[in-house]
Amino acid sequence: MPKGTVVFDAERCKGCGLCIAACPKKVLAFSGQLNKSGYDVAHMAHPDDCIGCAFCAMTCPDIVIEVYREI
Amino acid sequence: MSANPKNMVKVFERPASLTDAKFTYCPGCHHGLLTRIIGNVLDELDIADRTVGIAPVGCSVFAYLWYKADSQQVPHGRACAVATGIKRARPELIVFSYQGDGDFASIGTAESIHAANRGENITVIFVNNQIYGMTGGEMAPTTLVDQKTTTTPLGRDPKVAGYPIRFSEMIATLDTPIYVTRQALFDTKHIMDTTKAIKKAFQNQVDGKGYSLVEVLSTCPTNWRMSPVQSNKHVGETVTKVFPLGDLVDRG
Amino acid sequence: MGERLLLRGNEVIAEAAIRAGCQCYFAYPITPQAELLEHMANNMPRLGRTFIQAESELAAISMVYGAAGAGVRTMTSSSSPGISLKQEGISYLAGANLPCVIVNVVRGGPGLGNIAPSQCDYFQATKGGGHGDYRLIVLGPSTVPEAGELTMLAFELADQYRIPVMILADGLLGQMMEPVELPDPIDPASLPAKEWATTGAKGRAPNIILSFEMDPEGLKQINDDLQAKYRTITKNEVRYEQTDTDDADIVIAAYGTIGRICKSVVRMARAEGIKVGLFRPITLWPFPTEPLKALSERVDTILSVEMSAGQMWEDVRLAVAERAKTPFYGETGGIVPTPRSILNEVKKHVR
Numbered sequence: 001m002p003k004g005t006v007v008f009d010a011e012r013c014k015g016c017g018l019c020i021a022a023c024p025k026k027v028l029a030f031s032g033q034l035n036k037s038g039y040d041v042a043h044m045a046h047p048d049d050c051i052g053c054a055f056c057a058m059t060c061p062d063i064v065i066e067v068y069r070e071i
Numbered sequence: 072m073s074a075n076p077k078n079m080v081k082v083f084e085r086p087a088s089l090t091d092a093k094f095t096y097c098p099g100c101h102h103g104l105l106t107r108i109i110g111n112v113l114d115e116l117d118i119a120d121r122t123v124g125i126a127p128v129g130c131s132v133f134a135y136l137w138y139k140a141d142s143q144q145v146p147h148g149r150a151c152a153v154a155t156g157i158k159r160a161r162p163e164l165i166v167f168s169y170q171g172d173g174d175f176a177s178i179g180t181a182e183s184i185h186a187a188n189r190g191e192n193i194t195v196i197f198v199n200n201q202i203y204g205m206t207g208g209e210m211a212p213t214t215l216v217d218q219k220t221t222t223t224p225l226g227r228d229p230k231v232a233g234y235p236i237r238f239s240e241m242i243a244t245l246d247t248p249i250y251v252t253r254q255a256l257f258d259t260k261h262i263m264d265t266t267k268a269i270k271k272a273f274q275n276q277v278d279g280k281g282y283s284l285v286e287v288l289s290t291c292p293t294n295w296r297m298s299p300v301q302s303n304k305h306v307g308e309t310v311t312k313v314f315p316l317g318d319l320v321d322r323g
Numbered sequence: 324m325g326e327r328l329l330l331r332g333n334e335v336i337a338e339a340a341i342r343a344g345c346q347c348y349f350a351y352p353i354t355p356q357a358e359l360l361e362h363m364a365n366n367m368p369r370l371g372r373t374f375i376q377a378e379s380e381l382a383a384i385s386m387v388y389g390a391a392g393a394g395v396r397t398m399t400s401s402s403s404p405g406i407s408l409k410q411e412g413i414s415y416l417a418g419a420n421l422p423c424v425i426v427n428v429v430r431g432g433p434g435l436g437n438i439a440p441s442q443c444d445y446f447q448a449t450k451g452g453g454h455g456d457y458r459l460i461v462l463g464p465s466t467v468p469e470a471g472e473l474t475m476l477a478f479e480l481a482d483q484y485r486i487p488v489m490i491l492a493d494g495l496l497g498q499m500m501e502p503v504e505l506p507d508p509i510d511p512a513s514l515p516a517k518e519w520a521t522t523g524a525k526g527r528a529p530n531i532i533l534s535f536e537m538d539p540e541g542l543k544q545i546n547d548d549l550q551a552k553y554r555t556i557t558k559n560e561v562r563y564e565q566t567d568t569d570d571a572d573i574v575i576a577a578y579g580t581i582g583r584i585c586k587s588v589v590r591m592a593r594a595e596g597i598k599v600g601l602f603r604p605i606t607l608w609p610f611p612t613e614p615l616k617a618l619s620e621r622v623d624t625i626l627s628v629e630m631s632a633g634q635m636w637e638d639v640r641l642a643v644a645e646r647a648k649t650p651f652y653g654e655t656g657g658i659v660p661t662p663r664s665i666l667n668e669v670k671k672h673v674r
Binding site: 015016017039070 | 076078079080081082083084085086089093094096097098099100101102103104107258259262263292298299300303
Binding site for chain 3: 119121122123135139140141146152154155156157158159160163164189
């Protein structure tokens with residue numbers, strides 16, 4: 001059971017990749033899906049490894065990511 | 072946003088003090104990140120409804136769109152003087168001035184220094200990305216030696232354009248400021264440090280202690296011609312050598 | 324009415340501002356209006372109000388912008404070179420519909436010029452020294468008491484129309500002393516709240532003070548609104564004084580200090596049997612075009628007299644067009660023409 005999960009507001013993502021670099025568990029990657037602005041939106045490539053540390057959301061310059069953690 | 076995944080609690084979300092406006096900044100630009108941090112601090116101190124933000128001229132000219140708070144958009148370089156006018160007119164308001172390096176340390180040099188020297192009880196956020204972003208990548212007072220910009224195409228040559236100005240150190244020589252610090256955002260540790268520093272700077276104002284300045288080393292991927300990840304690396308490895316991090320004044 | 328005082332022009336303007344409820348005053352030292360600063364320095368802190376000697380006139384007008392945007396009555400004062408530094412801020416104040424009062428105690432120019440009285444900033448004041456299509460209400464006092472009255476009026480008009488208002492005085496008016504009766508002071512707290520000001524968005528949508536609009540249609544709307552405001556002001560707020568113009572063969576058009584001196588010229592001329600009248604604009608913007616036009620239909624010469632190389636003269640010619648002759652007599656360099664020298668000039672244009 002993953003300890004945490006993240007939710008992307010795809011239309012806000014600008015494909016900058018900072019969340020991908022910041023994730024200590026290498027959970028995130030570019031999804032290959034373009035949003036309406038033509039940016040390659042990040043997503044959870046390995047959702048089971050997410051620990052809900054929120055590093056990705058903390059690093060994101062566009063507040064794209066909401067983070068949930070197991071209680 | 073999807074509903075709460077089962078037995079999990081939301082631990083990170085958009086600050087309540089921010090509007091829903093999408094940021095106008097380039098991918099990876101730290102302006103948006105810094106805006107989020109300020110939003111969090113406004114939430115934590117619960118001051119948004121008595122805060123007035125100053126939007127300068129530069130990439131952050133649209134700052135008045137980001138906060139659920141009153142704002143004034145002001146002439147290039149004059150933010151600290153406008154902030155002085157607001158704070159003196161209504162001391163009960165929390166006034167913060169958000170400025171880029173051109174705004175704060177070039178055209179606004181006099182206004183920036185004298186607001187600090189008068190000890191205006193305001194919070195100044197000085198975004199130092201060593202370049203003029205909005206106008207297309209010209210040299211700033213903080214541009215590094217040999218850094219290429221559209222107005223230093225062969226790299227900044229100190230013989231004709233001088234050296235990068237360490238403006239916070241200049242402000243730190245004044246006796247009046249309460250808190251002067253330089254922070255950065257190039258990794259999560261420094262993002263946390265910056266958040267603490269900005270909260271402290273706002274708290275100083277809430278407590279009526281006086282002038283606080285938080286310089287934040289930031290990136291400009293577009294005009295540096297680097298990827299956002301490379302830009303963060305550049306700040307960590309190169310920019311911090313010229314602009315050392317840490318508190319310069321803490322009389323709070 | 325308030326008590327009777329013997330004060331300098333600079334001090335009367337300062338005291339009038341205080342009595343008008345000016346909450347914040349920001350300025351930088353410059354002759355010939357230094358006494359205005361000193362009066363504010365001596366009195367504003369005592370009243371719990373803000374006095375700042377700013378690091379420059381440019382910083383001072385920017386502080387005015389902030390205080391005006393925060394919804395309080397605010398003023399700055401300076402003299403010619405300092406007013407030039409303020410032009411950027413004045414354009415922003417106009418563009419953001421911010422009320423404030425700006426006092427220019429005009430001195431000899433251009434450049435550093437000198438500290439003698441002059442009227443060489445008329446164009447800058449009335450045609451706009453900053454960028455963009457904007458206007459200021461510009462008031463031209465001719466006596467020390469009138470300087471006080473027009474300063475009080477300036478604050479009223481500024482708030483009523485949300486516009487910067489300029490008092491265009493001069494070094495002579497600023498330094499001269501005259502007995503003055505000033506009205507009782509207004510308590511700033513009694514002034515009506517400004518719903519649009521940045522007072523903290525508690526319980527309401529945020530207020531934004533702004534002159535910036537990327538979309539041309541949006542900026543056109545801002546300009547249309549400004550022009551509509553200026554038309555309203557032009558319709559409602561023109562002020563001028565006419566002396567002995569009913570039977571005049573020749574009328575002098577003059578404002579401020581020269582407007583006052585020319586009252587002596589009218590008396591001296593009539594003592595010699597020359598029927599001279601005086602048309603004295605008080606609002607330099609909005610310029611009293613219509614009354615001057617009416618006058619020019621029954622007078623064949625309107626002589627403009629200024630302490631400049633001829634600036635208000637252009638507005639006189641615009642108003643009068645070909646209906647009458649519009650000669651000019653001016654002195655520059657800070658020279659104040661005497662009644663006699665003006666009368667000699669008048670005589671050249673009388674048959």
